[in-house]
Amino acid sequence: MWRYSDSCQGCSSALSAALAWRRDLKNQKLLGISRQPTMSTPIYTVTSILSKPYVMKKDGDGYKGFLVDVLDKVAELVGFKYNIRLSKDGQYGSYNNGQWSGMIGEVVRREASIGLGDVIITRERERVVDFSKPYLSQTLRLLVNKPRRYDPGLSFLLEPFSVELWLSILFALLLVAILFVLIGRFNPFEWRQVASDKDPRGARHSFGLRESFMFVLSTITLQGYRETPRSLAGRVLAVSWFIFIFFTVVAYIGAAVTFMSAGVRMQPLPFEGLEDIVDGGEIQIGMVRHGSAFQKFKTSKIDMYQRVADYVEMQNSFVNNTAEGIERVRRSHGNFVMIMESLTAEYHAERPPCSVMVYGKSYFSQALALFTNQGSGLKQKIDDALLKLREDGTIHMLQRKWWKAGFCGPAVYKKQPTTRAVQVSIRRLAAPFLLLLVGAILAVVVLLGEIVFRKHRQ
Structure with missing residues (x-):
């Protein structure tokens, strides 16, 4: 009985081993x-x-x-x-x-x-x-020299507005101040024309040259002034000036917030894509000599891609291998870009010296x-x-192991690699300037009307 049980146990072990071997x-x-x-x-x-x-x-x-x-x-x-x-x-x-x-x-x-x-x-x-x-699969992308970062420093307060807009605001300030002086001097209903017994606050010189400039400058900070115009012409001009200042201050605050959020920024690239480079003719486009990338552009039926291939041939900007092209991009100071495989470009963009980046849209899907x-x-x-x-998932884990370094921040940019803090131009504030001009013209018309009316009454 004991021997029978032992032999059966041995048969069971042998059977399990045979099944495991067969499954393997x-x-x-x-x-x-x-x-x-x-x-x-x-x-x-x-x-x-x-x-x-x-x-x-x-x-x-x-x-x-x-x-x-x-x-x-x-x-x-x-x-x-x-x-x-x-x-x-x-x-x-x-x-x-x-x-x-x-x-x-x-x-x-x-x-x-x-x-x-x-x-x-x-x-x-x-x-x-x-x-x-x-x-793996990849595309062709542009490898470019990473733009230099810069800090605007003390010029930060002036950057929200363009130079033309600052000059226009200064001209508007001078014009309004001079109009207040003229209204204060010639308008018969302004403070300086009021008898002293009817002017208990002593505002007879409220809108001379000094007082007019103080009024205009103080209202820029939305603080107001001790005396406001008394005549209708002065009030028309003051209202149009207040409206102009309100829109200007709001626009400045909004633009300043955008510039502040951008912080330390990158200088914009001188091109948006391959078409800009070919049209400009100043930046070289590199490709590996006899490489598949050049052949794809050369044999493409898309006119723009054929123009790129002809542009590379015309400038003879070929490189012998990818490593040579990457080195030329680093030393070019922005005058040389490289069309290359996206995976290789991303690998080098994420590693020191962090001087290059992948930019722009993708071209031609490729399989490795x-x-x-x-x-x-x-x-x-x-x-x-x-x-x-x-x-x-082994391929994915190996790809992360060899690609993701994370030393240099974002390696790929589809658009300009910066928070676009756009300066406010005079065109964007055209409406307030037009309103101020209309108000100034109307104030002059009312001034003439008040002078004629006063003489008529006399």
Whole structure:
């Protein structure tokens, strides 16, 4: 009895182990992985180029980066080992003089089995190599020199209004003060024309030259003045001046609040987009020579994109690689911009010396993928592994690991990278100025009417 129970227990353990082995084998087959002894694990040669943050040199031997981590996960799921070897010419791959260069060429000639890099899927490349499913997607964006930050300092109080508006306000102040002087001197119903026995407050000189300027200047601060005009002409002018001052002060306070909220600001860029750069002709646009970005602009059916490609050719502003283009943007002081892949641009914009940023709208959606020899059968296995890594969030976590530094603040700007504190121009205050002009004309007409009326009565 005891032996029967023991043998059954052993059968149960063996059965559980067999079921577990079968379940593991089934999962392996779903990923296209065959169960082989360690000695027969295939070792593939991987061609790559150095490109931050995809593939980078370690301090010692070996490589690190986003794609190295991805390839580690893929190799673990598929079941292979690999050796990374940098491409001989350091290029992604283009077709020239009847043959392919760069990584694409090495895979085509079967000098390597896998291509590892931020390589974009194109129709020409897809004819000669097998691309995997995309691991990331991106667009083309402008990398520009970050505008210099500046603090307005003591000029902060003058910035809310434009220079023309300040001069117009000063002219209006002088005009109104002189009109008050004229009304006070010639109007028979003003204070200085009133007999002393009928002027108990002693306001006979309320609107001389000094008093008129004091009245105008004090009302700017909404404080008023001890004496107000007595004549109808003076009151018409005072009312129109009060209305003008009210709207002007409100506009100034609103604009000052906007400038204050903007704080330390960036100088605006001299362009809004590629069209402004091409029309201006002063700023160079850089692209990688023989790169896919230039080919997309050159072969596009959109006239503006073709103009950009012609502009780059005319100025011969090509660069040999992305690193050279980024360095030129940093040293250009705003005279050179680079059209490049958005993911690479964002990576460099978030890291010291924090002198560049990604700006403007996106152009051309692109897919990044690994690639293998045509017909090798490795593509399907890598596709299954990448799909699993995307579904369980591994790709997303690795992307955050290598991209999000957060040292330099926002790296991407779709519009001008500043809180737009727009100065108030004279056009925006045209209505108060027009009302003041009408009030001044009406005050002069009333002044003449009061003079004629007084002489008629006499």
